[in-house]
Amino acid sequence: MIGFMNVFSQRQDILWEKIWEHLQISIIALVIATLISVPLGLWLTRKHRIAEPIIGATAVLQTIPSLAVLAFLIPFFGIGQTPAIIALAAYGLLPILRNTYTGIKEVDPALKEAATGMGMKSFRRLSKVELPIAMPVIMAGIRTSMVLIVGTTTIAALIGAGGLGDLILLGLDRGGDVNLILLGAIPAALLAIILDLILRLFERTSAKSGFRSLVSLLVIAALIAVGPLAFGGKVKNDITIGAKLGAEPAILINMYKLLIEEETDLSVGLQKNLGKTDLVFSALQEGSIDIYPEFTGTAIVSLLDEEATSNDPQEVYQQAKEGMAETFDMAFLEPMEFNNTYAVATTQELAERYDLESIGDLKPVENQITAGFTLEFNDRQDGYQGMKEVYNLDLGEVRTMDPGLRQGAISSGDVDIIDAYATSGYMVDLNLTVLEDPKNLFPPYQGAPLMKQETLDRYPEIEDALNQLGGKITGDKMREMNYEVDFEDRSPEEVAREYLINEGLIEE
């Protein structure tokens, strides 16, 4: 509790900003969903035959995981609030549509007949009789959608839309920092409850005015949404640098920004915490971001769908560079020194007990070992699948989990070994031991700036600026900087600046 209060007071400013962003995204998505669903639902009550297929289609939208919808939209709409709002609106369609349709359809047929028999025209019957009577049901649908959207908006943070999801993601990334997660989750829940109260109040006070109440509700919502912090406020930068989720990419892009702005006249915008490889790479292809730091190994395995032909860092880099140029017409600048490869890590205590030094040492105790692997690692050839072949291992139990949760699992003793990234800050914090990989199963993962060739052609001066980092930053240094951000709560920008100054790359 005290920890939570501390986090709260430290991050109060950012919290309000995130709440506001969250509210904006949610309300705009809700307004759009309402604007589509209500008229569509009304129209369908006059076209019974096609009603169910159309409602079924919105139900399908609902079944697609929201993250998948977001990923799907990036090639068309890039990253940021626009695709988030589209996905969320699509998500909110079903409850409103179904309730509108059902609400109107379930109006007592005697009332419809009375209205018709008294000489009301179709529209008048709708606005004076059916809509007001169906209003509570429609509002219930809007309220359901609202809760759904406010909840799902947390995921929109993964594509750079902002909102309270930023705090939750940060918390998850820092090994399940409960206080940070709560700082994002509690306001999101409160937001849903408060909005629900407002809608219910609204529903009650305006039960009889039908169309009018709905329209005024939408207008009020739209005004809130297009408030002071609306989209317009952003400055257009020459270059936008994106980054995957986590401290390390955040530190790196701050270095990129500082270097570029030091050496050139270009202005640089940052877009951190963009989720995983697929999302960031789509954003790069689509053009929402111009540069992001990628690992050589990832470029080969995930982006090019190849296997590393060598375990020599330099050759791997060459393979990645050529492949990215050929396949995607992209430039991959010089990599830094540190190798953030996969590693299998265990606690020192366990290492001593079983006398573990390399991965191969696991063999004699394989049945007593419980592993906590990420889904991705578990499935990869240069991950657990490779471990099984190369080291002939068959571990007793493998639990798959979110990357951020592994460190919690190993420190609590739930699992004995985890897959780790060699430079992660928690390696320092938890005092973990990395098991050696004498058979070179894991290819080198060196970070380097990835961008479209056309970006480099337009701003050739970037290359020199960024190549200053080539061969710099050792694994230890990177680990230390990650630790400072994740565990000492320093800002990535500060850490990046300090490093560059110490290296003499920028002036104080």
Added chain:
Amino acid sequence: MITFTDVTKTYQDGTTALKNINLQVQEGELLALIGPSGCGKTTTMKMINRLIQPTEGTILIHNKDIRDYNIHELRWNIGYVLQEIALFPHMTVEENISVVPEMKKWKKKELSSRIDELMDMVGLDPEKHRKRKPGELSGGQQQRVGVLRALAADPDIILMDEPFSALDPISREQLQKDIRNLQQEIKKTIVFVTHDMDEALALGDRVCLMKAGEIVQLDTPQNLVLNPANEFVKDFIGSRKTPWQTAVDVIIDYTNNKILTVEEFEKGRVVLEGTFALKNADGTYEGIIKNGERVQSPALSNDMILRDAVQVFESESHSLLPVVKEDRLIGTLSYRDIVLYLKESESNKVEEVSQL
């Protein structure tokens, strides 16, 4: 006023709801449509405001084909009272009554005084009930508002679809009385669907008995009872729940045997024994003559039910009472008539039972 010519209704699945209906509703009359369920009575009524379209034949209102009217304007001029009452639950009493006048673009002031007038007419205090929602009213009050809603824009025709069947017996009786009074006051043309023979006989100026999409007999209540066209009519009339609910005008003696005119009486043509009703030359009721002497006595209204009539007999101690319809003496009712009627309805029942 309303004329059905060779109206037939066949549904897509081939079932015939109505066969060759020919029917005229007179201006200012209350025509009761009655028959077993599925006989087509409601279909017939709903054709008048075009809720149901005939497959063949024409329907005229004021000698003009109803298809030539603008459908909405046609409906504005036909009041509609539903079995389900169907007041709009989100509107107040006042708003419900205003629905049609508003569509006809009545002025606010005019409408407001009209609402007061109507509510007074059925004994609903406007001050108290105007702003209430239907849910706050009793069933009887709701249907009263339902009737007012139909009357509001002063239509020529009113359609009532089993309007009282959803009500408890007491409210039903009260509303039937209200409708009779209203009808006498405002003289609308009313087409009234019911499955309750007593209601049809008591309210209808004429009763149209239907069966399987055809009209079996269209006649005055008296003729229907006295001269049933066939066994079906007889059975249908006989199958009422209790003879005590019957309106007296189907029991009374329509012959002039027990009626004297004032003229005859004053000329001294007096029979000393027995009781006679006395009427004026213009047909209005004057008094009764008991064993040759003029006595004052209340008259029974033609729509009074038998049970109430017997109460009057008890308090008046006459063996015969005059029956009037709007002041006009139309017949007499004696103990003998009552006993014979009860005997007849009893034997009908026995027949029914033995048929089962």
